[in-house]
Amino acid sequence: MEDIFEGIEPMVYQSRINIPYNWWAGDTASKFLLAIRDERKILGTKCDSCNRVFVPPRKTCPTCFTDNQEWVNVSDVGILEAFTVARRQLAALPGKVPICFGLIKLEGADTALLHYLGEVDPGDIKIGMRVQARFAEERQGKITDIAYFRPI
Amino acid sequence: MENAAIIGVGMTRIEANKIRDTFADLAWEAVNKALDDAGMNMDDIDNIVTTSNDFWDGRTISCMAVSDASGAYDKNVSCVEGDGTFGAFYGLIRILSGSYGTTLVTAHSKGSEGISSLITNATFDPIYERALGLDMITGCAMQAGAFMHRTGTTAEQLAMVSVKNHGNARHNPLAQLPMDLTIDDVLNSEMIADPLHKLDCSPVSDGCCAMIIANEERAFQYKRDPVWIKGVAFCSDTYFLGDRDLSQARSLTEAARKAFAMAGIGNPANDIDVMELYDAFTYQELMWLEAMGISADGQAGRDLEEGRFAIDGDLPVNPSGGLLSGHPVIAAGLIRIGEVVKQLRGEAGQYQVKGAQRGVAQGVNGRCGQSHCVWVLDKNK
Amino acid sequence: MGKKRVAIVGTGQTHHKSHRPDVNGQELINEAVQRALEDADLTIHDIEAVIIGNMDHFEGINYVDCWSVDGSGGTMKPIIKLTTGGTTGSTLAIGGYHMVASGMFKKVLVIGWEKNSESDTTGAITTAFDAVWDRQVYAGAISGLAAEAKSYMDQYGATNKDAARVVVRDRKHACNNPYAQLRKEVTIEEVLNSPMLSDPVHLLDICPRTDGACAVIMACEDVAEKITDRLDWIWAAANRHTYTYLGDATYGHLDSLTRASQEVYTKTGITEPRKQIDVIELYQPYSFAGIMWIESLGLAELGKGAEYIWSGATDMGGELPINPSGGVIGCNPIGATGLIRCAEIALQVTGKADARQVPDVNLAISTGFGGCFWSDIILHGKNKPDY
């Protein structure tokens, strides 16, 4: 059969999806982020039914499905439950590798918070180690107002 | 569940960059292979379900690209966004509802066109997490570490999954990465995110799979012996990684429990002849095996060392080479089902599992195995 | 058709607004879900599976089915996502029907949502079309619809004034709907004098941009009848996603709706829809569709849609009221919009529509529109289908 594409090089069209997003944090997340920004305090929400404390806070308990009415202060100190050290410069990373990520269960919380680990040699990070939040000097009402968690 | 069967399967080769092909080209190839396989033509298809993801395809309403090429022009059609196992589930449901006798299911993606780190970063919550810059690899690396910490699974055992699956792929003409590896090759490959080396991770891939599902009446009207669907179930865990015990896959445990119960599987460790699992990373194959009750908690690595999951072992896992040897996201789960069909028909060539009668396929949606779909297929009705 | 007959046992909607800064997406979804559960007098623990949908690029969130479980209640349940663009909501309703009719799930929660305030709606919709061929010149839904309207006007002589009459109807109806976003009547002059967006479509001809969610609970026959005696039965559903490229479409009549509605009419023995159907919630994102697409539905001959609208037959109190809720002109959270049509019909059939209630509804239609001139249609009934 005749090759109808003889001599034709396959083309690629380079483009992008560039749509600016503005995500409303909502009242629950706003309260959490403002407490970090303005008071360097970490807040959680507590479920009346199962008594679990959620950090980051949730308006509704994902399991019981009832509204979490109560706000509680949790500690800025917690236990490292999981971690990784990014070694390759993956496109989503905001800075230079190595970058350390961890899941930190703060004292007083029942869920773990996803964040950076800092002031630590990547080789020394261990699951179960105690870490403490280091707040950013300039805080803007974002999750990165906590600069990272460092071992204590 | 009423009887329903898979009567046709078509797959493209899995490749790193199918630069000549649009999504429609991929769908056309896979659909025609499935129709040929079944001995059907498009008039025999009652309805269509396409499966795709708008982020991976770089297109809102990504299903639009494959509508004509999947034969949807004047038929009832719907579109699932998620892994192909979920697309196939919806295709099956549309038969069980009594509305249609046959469903054509397709699933496609071309990882080569986008940047997977950015696409998977968009799975992270925009308020609490996104700015931190995690993606599928760094997220799963945390899970790998947590799993190894809890179970004592070793880096060598993870590496052995890679060795096995890339080795199996040498016999699969559709696989992207057939490789003859040693454990040291894996351990010495680039560390991407601790504890995952490059060869612990599945590649970026392009591919498409199509499948034809039929009710019992229609299943016997065409060329092939039907492969029967005996059990299907899916389940999602919590979204936030810190809400879960990340080292456990309890939603998979639940999905498998339901699917096995539907299929009358009492002892999954003994009652299954072949499995095709969603091994996007090496640790996942072991973690999923434990979650499904195939291995005791913390024992999958040891079972692997003993050769239990090799093609000639007593429960071969990913004889096709799995995702590690080719991972077109979205299509990957449908390919798992398709590979089990090949095994049960005895058509898997050099990677055929001898005497396979009953097989299990699994697919995953979301981050770190949040949502799983489990299929049990049987050669016999 | 179905193995099991399927009924809607509860619905819930948010109060749709231009933007909801007080809640994030998961929380918005949750409001609709809680209302649907309350309406059906069920708890989340009664729900066996969740189907959810939206259009990813409006909010920029990948794997929304997984992300949304905190709000949807999908934790440790089967969740699945269906997405077909504007038709997403009706696609979800049809999905819920199949899930329940299959006998595999007794009670299924169907959720559609969108927070359109979080991005530029037209910019995001533009990415729905082929990057190589269409995206350069395409300018979101309004541009394609404007081209459709222009063609229709050219073929049948319809006017902007005809279209404005549809807006007047829907905006008036929306005043009766506490969930609608735009609850203020407009006049024909106001529509005609509003800014021209894309000839011949004025600002007031087109739907607004909305944050909102809708949830519908479907149950199989034996369970549904125990939950409530006010049931909305799904009689039949069909769809056509006929085109892949915009330039392939037939402009001036909506082929996909003609074919899908014919399938439903044939299945259910409807020969005179205008007489047999009591109310319609039409997915009508702009005014001209209110004229053209009722022709495609078989309610008026080609070119006679405007005449039927002017007769008042589709107003409240008319022969066949269309969009008692105010329709899409009254609010448009895109992934929810098709499901809102379905939920509103459920309210009509079960007599729960309060100020917007059409009396004595026996058979009713909800539709979905989206993608590349695609259509979905569902026939609802007060009585249990006898097949």
Next chain:
Amino acid sequence: MSKLERLIMKSGDAQQPFNYAVGMHGSKFFNALKDKKILGIKCPKCSKVYVPPRRVCGPCYEEMNKFVEVGPQGVIGTFTILRYAFIDPGTGERKPVPYGYGFVRLDGADTLFQHYIDISKESSLKIGARVEAVFADQLKGMITDIKHFRTID
């Protein structure tokens, strides 16, 4: 809850780059466009000519392989004039308006081809009006090799 400041998270300069495959049918089209030729493709079954060319005739479910030259003149099938500002997702910037958005039935083609229409003589824009492709000064094998279509007196 007391009156709270409501925070917004912004995506900033985040974007998703793509290398979209044009496909062989498209590549052949753009290759020909460099010579100011516009190609369609004909279905062997229903004889319908599609522009842009693609592999499958949807209604017939047939593979097409006969390219035919169409245009460069045609008629306006339908059109609109875009007057409202929106974000162009390819750039993240506001797209300049107004512009003419046309569906042109090229001579020899059955489907409509979308492109810009010159609106400098707005009164000449009518459905059924004859138009011709105006090519760019430099031809690169891209869709922008056609600058726009303009009405022929």
